Amino acid sequence: MKKIILFVTAVYMILAGCKKADFNDNTVTGEGLVDFTLLTPSSGAVLQLNAAIPTTAISFTWNAAKPGLNTAPKYKVVAVLREGGDFNAPLLSFDADNAGVANKLTLTYKQLDDALGAKGIAAGATADLKWSVTADNGSKQLLSQSTFFITVTRFKDGASPFYLLGPVSSTSILEINPTSTTESFTFNWTRSKPAAGGPAVTYKILFAERKLDSEGLELPIDWTTGTLFSITSNSNGVDSFATVTYKALSDSIANHGYSDLGLQANLKWTVQATSGSWKQNSDYKNDLFFLRQVKMYLVGSVQGWNINDPLELITDKRADRYGKVFYTYIKIDAGGEFKFFKTKGDWGSGYGNNGTSGAGFSTGFNVGGNFVIATAGIYRLTLDVGTNMAYVQQKQVGVVGNMQGWDAAAPLTGGYIKRDHFLIIANSNGSDAFKFHDGPEWNNSTPDKARWWGDAGSGKLNHDGGDPNLVAATSPRTRLIWDGTNGQELKYEMSPAAEMRVVGNGMTGVNDWDPGSSPQMTYSGNGVWTISLALKANMEIKFLAGNAWGAFDYEDNSGQSNATGTAKPIVWNGDKNFKTPATAGTYTITLNEYTQTVTIN
Template sequence: MKHILKIFLAAVTVVGLFTACNKIDNLKKVDALPVYQLGVSPVLSASGTTVAPTLADSNKAVVTFSWTNPRYAQDSAVYKYILEIDSTGKNFANENTKTVVGLLTTSLTGRDLNAILLNLGFKLNTAQSIDVRLISSYSNNNERYMSNVLKLTVTPFMDPSTLVTANTSVTLTLANAALASNTFSWTNAFTGYPGIVTYTLQYDSAGKNFVAPIEIAVGPSILTKGLTQGEMNATALNSGIPGGNTGKVEYRLKAVTALGAIVFSNVVNVTIQSYVPIVRMYLPGSYQASTGNGNDWDPPTAPELIRDLRAGVFNDMYYIYIYLPAGAQFKVSEGRSWNIAYGTGAAPGSITSNNGGNFSVTNAGFYRITVNRTTLKYDIREGRMGFVGGATAVGWNPPGVFPTYAMGTAATNLFVGINTFPSNGGWKLIDNNAWDNGSKAVDETRSYGTPNGDGSTLEVNGANFADITTSPVRNRVIWDGRDVNNVKYFMSPAAEMRVVGDGINQAGVNDWDPPTSPQMTYTGNGVWTISITLKANKDIKFVAGNAWGAFDYEDNSGQSQAVGTNKKIKWEGGDNFKTPATAGTYTITLNENTQTMRIN
């Protein structure tokens, strides 16, 4: 009994000691951290397991998801939920998500769901399945719980653009081909879809239902496309509306997502008054690289033929004046591709666009090549140009033109000649020794003229040039077809030619001073000569007058200082000629017909 009493007294003493300690600690007491209960995984449910919205449901809730409270020990208004959606069986490796805070439910509109399904690469109007689950957490993403997985059958719907046209009727002309004609615009396709949508404008003949539409590329995320008159004309011609006629073309917009879903807009109609377009022809062949005309047998770099603009042969007959080396072979391509290319046919002088033979020349020379894509005929003959008319020494007598009154063959579609016009009576330029016979055939003569002045456009078999009634009567004439869209002529006085520069070692000649510079002697056929003392390694050029502003020639040879060789010249502006490396007396020959100069 005594032993039990001792134990009891000891226990009371210990309790008293702890009580005394607690009283002291309370003077600076800190509350212990709260202890929260763990949450539980939410249970996810859906308003339906089959969802097939239509375009009319775009802004309506088509499926609602709800879930049980995960019962975190925190204000439920800040609970965070992430709804994950992916293709069935993909284990949410490419999930699309929607975040919800503080609520136990969320809905997807038709477009919300559609955007998700398109982002998953689902086919339009095709039922497929998705997996859906929910992840809950605190607002800081701690203590995440995953729900059950729902499987839903879903069907994405067509969500096309709405296409409008600025004009429902347009009238087109060749003269205004580069001007704006019509603008198509549209709304976004697949509204809400987060990926890239690429647009293409399609067109076809009215009533053809786009069985074989032609496409005009637009690009990604672009909502408008403007077309020029030329481009609208192409849609008309490609839709079977002949040039110069009126017809209706249908247009629609194709939209394609990054994952390949395709949808088409409504159709709009445009009535088009078309025009006859320009068809362009080129001369690819084996001669190109060796003559500086691009790459051999390469339509994209081949020289272009001139279109004969006369009624009856417009867009049918084409020709070119060009130098060809011996044995050159070539074809004529329609456009800068081999899609349509003309070669020799079975009958003499005929052409075919179906695997024809190569055209060819035996000897090197300057040629005139003519083809007619409608009559399927061709002609190859010497390429030349000369002066004829009452105001020339030859008179109106084509057989007497060549070679005495011929111009020089300076380059492709370029002739330069000097002629003395001794009297009135009109004159022309002519490319054959007989007059045009009115046939408009490929082998006919072409003569050129215009009553308008220097720099004017030439007409085939057009009016006479105006008479030269003022001094000097010797003039330089340039037939220039390098711009195949505008064959024109230039004329300037050719009474004199001077050597100008700082490379002349002659008393009384000032550097770069035309009035004191020595004159060359004209010997005929476009040739000027002079014997002159030159300084070494200096500069010279040629001026056709005693003041700056007159017609002049510069170097086109890369400033070669070689002696005894022909160097190319140019008049459009360039470097000066370099004098030889050794000073001395030299003979300079300037040949305007061949567009060369030589220092001997």
Template sequence: MMYKSDIMIALITLLAALFASCSDNMGTPDDRLVAVTSLIEPMDAREVVLEPSVSAALYFEWDYVNPGEAGVATYRIAFDNADGDFSSPIYIITADNNGLANHVTVSHRDLNKIAGKAGINPSATGTIKWTVLSSKGTKTMKSSQEYNLVITRLAGFEDIPMELFITGEATEGGADISNAIAMKNLAEGEFEIYTRLTAGQPFKFVSGKSGESTTYSLTDDNIVIDGSSEVPLTGVYKFYINFEIGSYTTKHISKVSLFLNWSQLYIELPYIGSGVWGVADYEISGLSGNDNTDDRYKFRMESSEGETEWRAADNDSKPTGAPEYYYMVERTNVTQWTDGQIWKSPASDGWSGKRYDITFSLNPDGPYTHNLVIK
């Protein structure tokens, strides 16, 4: 509960603040203003290599204006080209605490945009300038100090697509962009897909299936705007694209197999389409002893990058009935025994003498998963 004395104190405080904002001329606003005299951080000519991490940032600080000369001011940090005079800054950021603080933290991603506005190309190093503007009402004054900042930009793109598709004559969807295949979105700016491509035919990546969209293609180790790409061999490929750092990786997948741990039997799964491999009504026979009764299994993939395994992230039990039981993760340490990272056949009497439907799905529309059904 607020008492009368509390209300009176609050009113007195408010009136004092109002009077403090006025000059000796009653009712005249205090429009005194001076420029910031000293920039503190980062030091002049500081070199910064930008990082793609969301948390990467640079701290800026400067001295407050003298309150005896200017009262309370608000602050903004301004950026300009190396030869600019700040008459038309390329970027302005309000200081922390709605402009009242003498500092602000600027993300590396924002610095990357600012450097781009200054004409510095991705992956290149260049210089921009920064200073501080103090303001009160309609008045603004620029600091007498201007510091250089030497920035090495990210290799990535300033405008990162929210979604990405693959299209073109070489793809499973063909050249009709309405049939473009959506890629799996792993994180902001990161996409991947497993898909079949035809050698000698063009393909490209697009940010949308209709309307205005941006086209991307691959060259050397970089992603570029416009153009198209080709693969040297017809087959299934994995593409991983990272717009944050402007690079990609690819591998040609030659084989996917079900792998039985004890017998080390490989059962090759042909590629069906849409990122799915599988067999239907496949009979396993001829196994005996532990080769037959040990129920552990996983998958192995052969590619231009070598052999990898697809295993359970954390499992060592029979099927539970939950979809998550069948989810898969790729591992590079290929070895026979990976207890705690395997699945088990639903059968209790061995592998042999049964027919199976087996699917291995890296379809981008859902979790990477598989299924093993005894007919």
């Protein structure tokens, strides 16, 4: 009988020894425990214990260990020093929630702080720890094979959470006067409380640039390294609000990457509360988008004396004139009248003619009558609120450069397209440097003298004399457009003017809509192009300044009239083609870029 028992035992041991281990099989037999993993706080977490809110809870969580056949395990959270610590002799040990049964431990800031203090960690000191969890079902004890590193800073100072109140977060663009010391933003927030017996709380507003990734999603901000600038709250930081003038805010962002006043500032702001060594940022971060713009307007017979829809003047952004000097180039009929105004819709904000004084007119806020034009023409109207002077001068924007000997007394002029918009076709050799210039001199020391503009890059112009020069990079002619229609940002366009083609489906013997084979017009100077063509009736054409699509082109601005013998308005940013006459035949087409018209005879 003894031999039989030994035989059976031997067979069992052989079978057991031959069985393959299955690491994917977590089935528990007997009273064993299966390993489990930690969840939170994750490895690398930094816990700063805020003395102002001692009852705030921290949750330690982990996956449950699979129990044995009968007994569910109980858990302990254990922590040791990261360097040299031994989980067999833990620095800290806490029973899990629900008498140890839950796979979770909830500790308040104070409980964790008290435990660290009892182990000799000084107030305000930082402890680098690693933590894990033990499971115990009475017959089996298991330490989780995963350990997480955390950094805990003990109580010293603190400040309670608080919330922003205003300005409310918005991506709508606000326009502010960057020179104004009377207009302001009021930033305010709820108060933060210090820890019991701690230093009083002070505040400062933090500003950072709001940035988006390539998919248009907002990027997070590290407020420690990403803050552009900060502003202390009122009463040297004691108040829970700050009154910040438009000028102060503009000056601050100008000193931190936004020196170009034409740039839109897209900011995020929050508030930092400080009590002793503790810094507490608000739970919220608000958007604030704005443009820094000083505006002045023109109202008069040229626009029907509509104070609610005035004409915005160009703001002179030369450093010594910004916020003081404004101007416009405008065509006015004989007998035309006008005044300058500071505020849209406010008749009481005018600057009028208060009598001649030297080369200009004396003016002032809410004084004087209308300015009156005696002779029809294109005028540069200038208002200098710094000296209370206005200047009414017959001038228009032209070109001064290599192509005309840099003679400021004789700028090359072209067509007046509309207010603050000029087009000049200048002879060029492909490398002629030039500036836009209104003549007749190089003296620009005062607002009544000459003005000229150089290249600010990206199709923008700098103000009054800046370098570098622009370069007419095409020959034998270049089309140059000076654009001041946005009073806050002067721009230019430049395109080849070597040829002008008639393209469309309205010409006999010409491929339909084929720029490369379309007939070329003849340039006769002063912006005028001509050609004689056999035209089909009631078809379409347009004008293209090149032999391929994408070149500068002109479209119809007459409502697609097919009348002959009448000058019809044109446009270079439209979408309607010109209609050919109602009767087929041979016609002479004249395109005048300076008058912006086309005539079919």
